[in-house]
Amino acid sequence: QVPLVESGGGLVQAGGSLGLSCAASGLTFSGYAMGWFRQAAGKEREFVASIATGAEITTYADSVKGRFTISRDKAKNILYLQMNSLKPDDTAVYYCATATGLSSYITRKYEYWGQGTQVTVSS
16 A cells, blocks of 8 residues: 555635645656545545646646646655635545556546545635
């Protein structure tokens, strides 16, 4: 089991910004497609964003497109999610994960998961 550790969650007012980070030991991020997912209370885990290997093509859920940015620092082996213009509907536990193959929006295509970090957006 590869430990992924998310950080950066917290409480923010609507319209504000937060930046999440995901770090791991024993795993080189640049060799994996990676993604961010979120799970709100009482709801299923949903795709937020992903970044592919190679050309680092990014993909976003429609609900966050234009507001969130996924990126990674290969030298530091850290995955990021910059969240701007946050809305109360963005409130959830956010997870980072490594894909088993190509970048995907499908949860079961991801192998290793972090423990999650809570993001709460107040209205």
